[in-house]
Amino acid sequence: MTIHNLYIFDKYGTLLHYGEWNRIKQSGITKEEEAKLMYGMLFSIKSFVNKISPTDSKEGFLYYKTNKYALHYYETPSGLRFVINTDTASTSVKEFLQQYYSKVWVEYVVKNPLWNGAPVTSDLFKQKSDEFIKQSVMFA
């Protein structure tokens, strides 16, 4: 099992953080463009899911899988979006993203008084984030 990469977006679609571990293929476009494409896709998926859903949904979109990877999505009520790409066999990634939010994001970004909502530059956060991902059972 592997974790490929992680994107964190705010509610306006700004890429706040990007982490990469076992990424074998690059998309061939710049990081900024890739982030826009990713956010745009998620935005469309969200509205697609809302319309096609047979009953009223609460959480909405959870993940999608292709034959090679799975993209998991977690959105907080404040509009923060966590996106993680793993292999297709990974399970309970949603819980993992919730843990990541409360143990890494809230602790090292939200509680950092120097953070003003812009893309995160804190080295402590980057280090803790990397540690947290590498410790997970999915990473191995």
Add this chain to the structure above:
Amino acid sequence: MVIYGVYIVSKSGGLIFNHDHNIPKVENERVFSYPIDLTLDYDPKRVSVAFGQKDGINVGHVLIAINGIPVNGSTTDEGKDVKELIENEQNFPLTLKFSRPKMTTNEKIFLASMFYPLFAIASQLSPVPKSSGIEVLEADTFKLHCFQTLTGVKFMTVAETTQTGMDVFLRKIYELYADYVLKNPFYSLEMPIRCELFDANLQGLLEQIEKTGITNI
């Protein structure tokens, strides 16, 4: 074990077949006193709930009837304006009926063409080489399975999240498509499927799944 719908999208992204199956009707009726405890959004096309979920009436539901009289867009069938009716205290108590918006054929065509780029971007943004497009997409209320044939036709089903064996079912629909659509001399490729035999066989397949489960097909 419920299958909500079957969609077939041509290789150029157009919806060529759609079948709805057991879509639950979400309708709620309640007597309201003045002023109503819902925030409504008055759009010329539809009156919908913007805020204040209560008694099964959720945000996004549209107003379909007032005192039993059907509502069309922002006017009732009698020609009265919905906003004036609801904002005038003398009309109360009012019985309002709300329902989850149903998808129109146009919206379905729109959604099908929306899935096409999503499918392509998913493979472009892949962190690993040679990835296919979206095969399974899960939300809290349903699971969408997509099977793309070598010729680019996409077969999609929307089913309950617990439904298994959908890959077998999708291949079975492909078989029906090959037998009753492609072999029909009156069918031209890329055009909407209007083949009675296909409809009947698909209906039969769905009924069989409901009776005996997916493993027996």
